Amino acid sequence: MKTVFVLNGPNLNLLGTREPQVYGSQTLADVQTLCERACATHGFALDFRQTNTEGTLVDWLHEAGRLQAAGTLAGVVLNAGAYTHTSVALHDAIKGTGITLIELHISNVHAREAFRHHSYISPAAKAVMAGFGVNGYALAITGLAGMQ
Numbered sequence: 001m002k003t004v005f006v007l008n009g010p011n012l013n014l015l016g017t018r019e020p021q022v023y024g025s026q027t028l029a030d031v032q033t034l035c036e037r038a039c040a041t042h043g044f045a046l047d048f049r050q051t052n053t054e055g056t057l058v059d060w061l062h063e064a065g066r067l068q069a070a071g072t073l074a075g076v077v078l079n080a081g082a083y084t085h086t087s088v089a090l091h092d093a094i095k096g097t098g099i100t101l102i103e104l105h106i107s108n109v110h111a112r113e114a115f116r117h118h119s120y121i122s123p124a125a126k127a128v129m130a131g132f133g134v135n136g137y138a139l140a141i142t143g144l145a146g147m148q
């Protein structure tokens with residue numbers, strides 16, 4: 001059974017506590033449950049994580065790269081939060097590991113402030129998902145299933 005990494009970046013631990021008009025009212029624990037169901041449907045194991053630290057995300061992408069090289073990783077769903085718009089380090093980590101990665105955003109970043117329109121992740125990602133709310137996580141896992 002292959003594993004799916006679902007990695008969440010800064011402030012996503014606050015999901016469901018504020019800005020429900022942008023991010024909905026479900027918590028990150030609810031998102032984990034949703035991802036567990038999606039992974040079970042497709043025969044994947046789930047490894048679900050959140051950090052507020054950029055370097056930790058880099059380390060997790062390296063870990064994903066080692067698992068992919070070993071043939072035990074289906075891919076990564078990454079919501080890098082605000083690091084999406086700032087992090088050359090995340091771009092380099094994705095490129096450097098060659099992992100199958102889906103960039104995910106709960107909101108439609110292109111319908112929001114101009115500073116959210118640019119992503120350092122997109123050029124290194126296999127696919128981009130934005131604006132489907134938290135259901136996008138399940139859609140991204142289904143997308144990974146179709147890439148196996």
Ligand code: CA2
Nearest residue numbers: 011012014015018081082105106107116
């Ligand atoms: O739409 C997304 O998923 C984002 O990646 C979320 C990031 C934002 O910086 C990106 O531009 C788009 C922010 C995550 C913060 O989430 C919060 C949730 C509730 C309350 C406060 C923050």
